[in-house]
Amino acid sequence: MSLVRRVQLALAAVLLAVLAWTALAPLRYPTRELGFDFPRTSSPTASPTASPQPGRVRVPGQVWLTLGVRDVLLLRNRDGAPHVFGQVRVLPGREFRLPFEQAGEFPFACDLAPGARVLVRVLEQPDPGWARLRWRLRTLFDALRTLPLQAPDE
16 A cells, blocks of 8 residues: 555544544533623713614624523623613623523614624534534634634724
8 A cells, every 4th residue: 555545544534533523522612601792883982872883783693502502692892882682781891691591593682783683593402413513513614704803902
């Protein structure tokens, strides 16, 4: 057997082992909270009733959670004005934890979201196998898609 063929077989075995691990390993995160930040949109002296600038999307219109893995939405207001998420008013510099105990789709009014609405989708924890592999791949792609592309505030 040639060296090239051995390397190909070794790479195939490693790829198969990685796929088996992602499909079968338990789902764990260091925290069950998923952060949902209200970014700075106005000056600290802005009126609490001032509406955000039109045409600028500030927060995502959809959030995915998974029961037993990440099932608490942590609302953080980094702005100088209060913001509304559903029936919760999050004051400047404050946090609010919103736990979910059942799967489903939950629409919330949100003053900084596109269409003034955020849809929270809560999924059941995926079973081992293809469902868990799909869940991990979707989570990876979502994390890559939402990487910040701007410099940090000074």
